[in-house]
Amino acid sequence: MVSGEDLREVMRSFPFGICVVTIELEGTRTGLTVGSLVSLSLEPPLVGFALGQQAQLHELLHGAGDFGVSLLAGDQTALAQHFARSVPPIALWTGIELRDEVEGPPLIADALGWLRCSVQAEHPTGDHTFFVGEVVAAAEGRDAAPLLRQGGTRNRRIGHGAPRTAPESSNG
Numbered sequence: 318m319v320s321g322e323d324l325r326e327v328m329r330s331f332p333f334g335i336c337v338v339t340i341e342l343e344g345t346r347t348g349l350t351v352g353s354l355v356s357l358s359l360e361p362p363l364v365g366f367a368l369g370q371q372a373q374l375h376e377l378l379h380g381a382g383d384f385g386v387s388l389l390a391g392d393q394t395a396l397a398q399h400f401a402r403s404v405p406p407i408a409l410w411t412g413i414e415l416r417d418e419v420e421g422p423p424l425i426a427d428a429l430g431w432l433r434c435s436v437q438a439e440h441p442t443g444d445h446t447f448f449v450g451e452v453v454a455a456a457e458g459r460d461a462a463p464l465l466r467q468g469g470t471r472n473r474r475i476g477h478g479a480p481r482t483a484p485e486s487s488n489g
């Protein structure tokens with residue numbers, strides 16, 4: 318029988334990018350650090366991510382129906398750590414710079430790119446739910462190195478990769 322720790326140990330050698338998923342529900346905004354975002358389909362444009370069923374965002378996202386994604390840059394480690402903690406909704410946004418959005422989920426300033434998505438499906442997946450979102454808006458941001466998670470427990474060893482314009486560089 319493979320344990321969750323066994324799986325984590327094997328997967329720790331396999332880095333992936335980090336984003337912040339955000340929602341706005343009845344005027345209240347919240348956000349969570351997510352490392353499981355994947356691009357699923359181009360036609361229609363779909364992305365998906367796994368969200369822990371115990372996460373505060375879980376029920377809220379179910380109700381909100383749409384979400385924002387901010388793809389973090391290598392120098393945004395503090396933001397990844399901030400949105401991975403349980404912080405009351407008001408304090409969550411103190412000192413956080415956002416893009417000027419007229420309405421909808423907040424998007425974090427200076428990210429590598431942003432998506433706005435409409436929840437298309439929710440698949441129960443063990444102790445997580447896999448949310449599939451149809452991308453209704455997408456924008457490129459800064460040309461910088463991405464923020465990568467590289468093994469270990471989620472709250473450590475967050476590093477940065479190479480910028481888009483220098484794919485031959487090694488990750489730092």
Ligand SMILES: Cc1cc2nc3c(=O)[nH]c(=O)nc-3n(C[C@H](O)[C@H](O)[C@H](O)COP(=O)(O)O)c2cc1C
Nearest residue numbers: 350351352353367368369372373401403466471472
């Ligand atoms: C780098 C990183 C990646 C993470 N990826 C996910 C993820 O893909 N899905 C998820 O449910 N939680 C993920 N988490 C954990 C959440 O950000 C958060 O810590 C957890 O849900 C507890 O927050 P809550 O008590 O406000 O729900 C990640 C945390 C970090 C630091």
